[in-house]
Amino acid sequence: MIKDFEYFVPKTVEDALRLLSEYKEESKVIAGGQSLLILMRQGLVAPKYLVDIKGLSSLDYIRLDPKEGLRIGSLSTHRAIEKSPLIRERFSVLAEAEQNVGSVQTRNWGTIGGNLSHGDSAGDLAPVLIALEGKVKITSLGGERTLSVENFFRDYFDTVLKKDEILTEIQVPLPPPHTGSAYAKFTKREGDMAIVGTAVSMTFNPKDGICKNARIVLGAVANVPLRAKKAEKMLVGKEIKNASIDKTARVASEEAQPISDVQASEEYKRELVKVLVKRVAWKAFEKAEKS
Secondary structure, eight states, X not given: OOOOOEEEOOSSHHHHHHHHHHTGGGEEEESSOTTHHHXXXXXXXXXXXXXXXXXXXXXOOEEEETTTEEEEETTOBHHHHHHOHHHHHHOHHHHHHHTTSSOHHHHHHOBHHHHHHHTOTTOSHHHHHHHTXXXXXXXXXXEEEEEEGGGTEEETTEESOOTTOEEEEEEEOOOOTTEEEEEEEEOSSTTSOOSEEEEEEEEEETTTTEEEEEEEEEESSSSSOEEOHHHHHTTTTSBOSHHHHHHHHHHHXXXXXXXXXXXXXXXXXXXXXXXXXXXXXXXXXXXHHHO
């Protein structure tokens, strides 16, 4: 049962930040509420004050800056991102990842900012954004700060967000030429949270087929979305071929930190990492060849 709380609906971001500053230790931000309300029903969190920012239209946008890259307001819904012509054309891996987020009903209401702020290492979007070298803008009454998505997560369901801060924007730079990115996850049922998720971004030189840069990010196999940096080194400076991809997948599996649970054993998850990294890396390379 959800405990009683006081409910605020601020009209502006500044009003929301004032409320969070005033009720700092006993308040929670709610956007879509699809994760928070479950935790409240389970009695895992019991805020005295809820600050509902869902109606703040100033945080609901998708736009492209020719120099700075993609900018997504934190209240943009999953469905809006999935269906955006801009994202489908220029950042297709984001739209593809969004298709993996729950059901259509979930995507119609849930927001990208709420998804990231929930801090679930099995989420679909964080690995993709880390692979794309994305950043988040965090706002408080004291000002703004920007940091990489990779450094946004601290532990299971724990981020660097302070009690009086709101994640307000997601930023993704324009990818270099001949870059491809892909994402896939393994689940028992479509729409479920990932048992293992994998995002790969790769840039290569079309003249010699040598990989210039690679980012491999694993979801659901550690307390935070995990960059497989040793595995990345297996690709950079090498020609993309079966041997290099196979070695990369094996090293990524060794870097993963899965635990056995009701979904699968540790050993099974490591095998999934091998399979997914190999599959997703080839898909990223194929996209890079076409870009």
